[in-house]
Amino acid sequence: xxxxxxxxxxxxxxxxxxxxxxxxxxxxxxxxxxxxxxxxxxxxxxxxxxxxxxxxxxxxxxxxxxxxxxxxxxxxxxxxxxxxxxxxxxxxxxxxxxxxxxxxxxxxxxxxxxxxxxxxxxxxxxxxxxxxxxxxxxxxxxxxxxxxxxxxxxxxxxxxxxx
Numbered sequence: 656x657x658x659x660x661x662x663x664x665x666x667x668x669x670x671x672x673x674x675x676x677x678x679x680x681x682x683x684x685x686x687x688x689x690x691x692x693x694x695x696x697x698x699x700x701x702x703x704x705x706x707x708x709x710x711x712x713x714x715x716x717x718x719x720x721x722x723x724x725x726x727x728x729x730x731x732x733x734x735x736x737x738x739x740x741x742x743x744x745x746x747x748x749x750x751x752x753x754x755x756x757x758x759x760x761x762x763x764x765x766x767x768x769x770x771x772x773x774x775x776x777x778x779x780x781x782x783x784x785x786x787x788x789x790x791x792x793x794x795x796x797x798x799x800x801x802x803x804x805x806x807x808x809x810x811x812x813x814x815x816x817x818x
Contacts, residue, residue, distance in 0.1 A: 667803025685783040687772045688767070700790045702769040704728055705758055708744060709766065713755030721787070729773045739765075 688698030697705075700721070707717025718728045736743050743762035747755045758766065773784060785793075 681781050683783050684785075685776050685780065687769065687776055687784065689769060689772070691738060694738045695734075696738050697731075697765060697769060699773065700784050700793055701731060701735060702766065702773065703787075703790055704731065705737075705743070705762055705766045705769075708756050709758045709763075711755075712757075714744065716755070718794070720795065722791030727794045737763075739760070 686698060687702075690697045700723070704717055704723070705720050707720045708714055711717055712722060714728060714732070715725060719727050722726075723731075732743055739761065741761045742759050743765060744756045745759055747753070747757050749755075776782060
């Protein structure tokens, strides 16, 4: 008496094997992040966020630039600050455009560390990090970075605004 398992059929391989076209066009993708004590601190999205705050002078402007919700960005920064035990941003008092946020010295150190890590990975593999659309989709708005609509009033005042 033979058992059922002894008659299992082994699938045949074709005489020649071809490579699917999508394999030939596949790209290497990477994510870079920092962690401490096994806890996530900040990754590619946080890198873009801190760069935006440093460049634009406010968290609100940075989130508009990368397409995240303010709530997501604020929680992201607060989490990183809690894990590190130090502030990364401090408020800049004032009214109107003078008000905003400044990246602290620890925030700048973190930014340099993330930039360096991303640059080393990209130097080895080519640009392999997440796209701006992918970063935006992680931030709570679910789409490409939102750009501010320019109104006539804003356009009239933009000549005096720093670039």
